[in-house]
Amino acid sequence: xxxxxxxxxxxxxxxxxxxxxxxxxxxxxxxxxxxxxxxxxxxxxxxxxxxxxxxxxxxxxxxxxxxxxxxxxxxxxxxxxxxxxxxxxxxxxxxxxxxxxxxxxxxxxxxxxxxxxxxxxxxxxxxxxxxxxxxxxxxxxxxxxxxxxxxxxxxxxxxxxxxxxxxxxxxxxxxxxxxxxxxxxxxxxxxxxxxxxxxxxxxxxxxxxxxxxxxxxxxxxxxxxxxxxxxxxxxxxxxxxxxxxxxxxxxxxxxxxxxxxxxxxxxxxxxxxxxxxxxxxxxx
Numbered sequence: 367x368x369x370x371x372x373x374x375x376x377x378x379x380x381x382x383x384x385x386x387x388x389x390x391x392x393x394x395x396x397x398x399x400x401x402x403x404x405x406x407x408x409x410x411x412x413x414x415x416x417x418x419x420x421x422x423x424x425x426x427x428x429x430x431x432x433x434x435x436x437x438x439x440x441x442x443x444x445x446x447x448x449x450x451x452x453x454x455x456x457x458x459x460x461x462x463x464x465x466x467x468x469x470x471x472x473x474x475x476x477x478x479x480x481x482x483x484x485x486x487x488x489x490x491x492x493x494x495x496x497x498x499x500x501x502x503x504x505x506x507x508x509x510x511x512x513x514x515x516x517x518x519x520x521x522x523x524x525x526x527x528x529x530x531x532x533x534x535x536x537x538x539x540x541x542x543x544x545x546x547x548x549x550x551x552x553x554x555x556x557x558x559x560x561x562x563x564x565x566x567x568x569x570x571x572x573x574x575x576x577x578x579x580x581x582x583x584x585x586x587x588x589x590x591x592x593x594x595x596x597x598x599x600x601x602x603x604x605x606x607x608x609x610x611x612x613x614x615x616x617x618x619x620x621x622x623x624x625x626x627x628x629x630x631x632x633x634x635x636x637x638x639x640x641x642x643x644x645x646x647x648x649x650x
Contacts, residue, residue: 368415370405370453372398372427375420375437385456391561392582394419395589396613396620398455399426403479405453406430425562428488474619484622485589489566495556497570501538502643503558505578506550508543514603515580517633523550525636530554532640537574537647540567542583565590574647577639580605584616591623596650598642602633626650 373389385393405411416433418440419426427434444452477484506522507515529539539555542564546557558564564583567573569590578584579600587595599606599616606629611617616627634642 368411368451368453369418369435369440369447370402370411370415370455371418371437371440372402372455373419373423373437374456376441385459389420389456390582391423392585392614393456393459394423395426395582395585397459397473400473400477400479400484401455401458402427403430403483404473404477407479407483411453422561425488425565429486430483474613487565487586487590489562489569489590491560491562491566493560493563495563495567496538497567497572499536499538500572500574500647501540501567502575502577502647503540503542503567503573505576505581505583506541506543506546507579507581507583508546517579517600519550521636525639526550526555528636529640529643532644561586568595574650575643577643580615585620587625588616588620588622591625594650595623595625596646597625597627598646599627599629600634600639601629601631604631607631 373394376387413431417427417431418435421436424434541555542558565586568587571592575596577598605615609615611619613620
């Protein structure tokens with residue numbers, strides 16, 4: 367039995383972005399999970415080996431591997447495991463994607479992964495979400511690290527109130543982000559608080575647009591999106607254009623579903639953002 371580490375959570379509430387301490391969702395989706403699938407395809411590991419990830423990310427592996435273990439459980443038994451049976455992927459990230467991560471590198475140039483495996487995420491959620499009418503998805507980044515990427519909750523509260531009023535209930539609004547139900551004061555939106563539901567709604571044809579600032583939670587759309595998936599990226603720090611093909615900033619190297627990306631290189635007013643959204647939906 368081998369143990370393949372794709373995600374760590376040594377300091378759960380840490381603001382550190384070191385993947386060897388706390389592996390962000392973005393890093394796992396576009397780097398460590400891909401490496402694990404390469405190992406599987408090469409026969410170095412098998413579906414009966416054990417994937418080590420965070421419990422909320424099990425859906426990324428449940429259709430591909432028979433054994434998945436939460437990082438915290440693995441930590442409690444690691445001292446009993448032969449180190450030769452552990453494949454620790456997070457420390458390999460710089461060599462996988464290049465120190466600067468702004469160019470195509472081997473992991474993307476020659477994936478050696480079956481396409482069906484790349485997109486094979488368990489979407490059999492137990493939630494009963496109504497996806498029968500058009501909707502937009504909005505990511506509200508509310509994280510303690512790299513706070514310059516956050517917008518204020520006041521901004522998002524005003525945005526939500528206004529777009530609900532303007533669309534008069536004809537357009538549902540799904541919100542994804544950490545601990546937002548307690549911080550956003552609106553009962554007319556639908557909060558998504560787990561990765562599996564998030565992957566599901568991003569792939570439904572009624573998802574007309576994903577709206578977000580620069581955030582790792584964007585990345586599932588590149589694996590579960592549909593043929594007409596669209597991303598409106600608010601990038602007032604110009605990460606997307608500065609880093610170009612960087613896998614951490616939605617480069618073409620990881621845009622596996624050919625999502626159409628429109629970038630706003632400024633912080634829009636609420637009226638500007640709503641106008642962009644409504645115009646985008648009208649044109650697509």
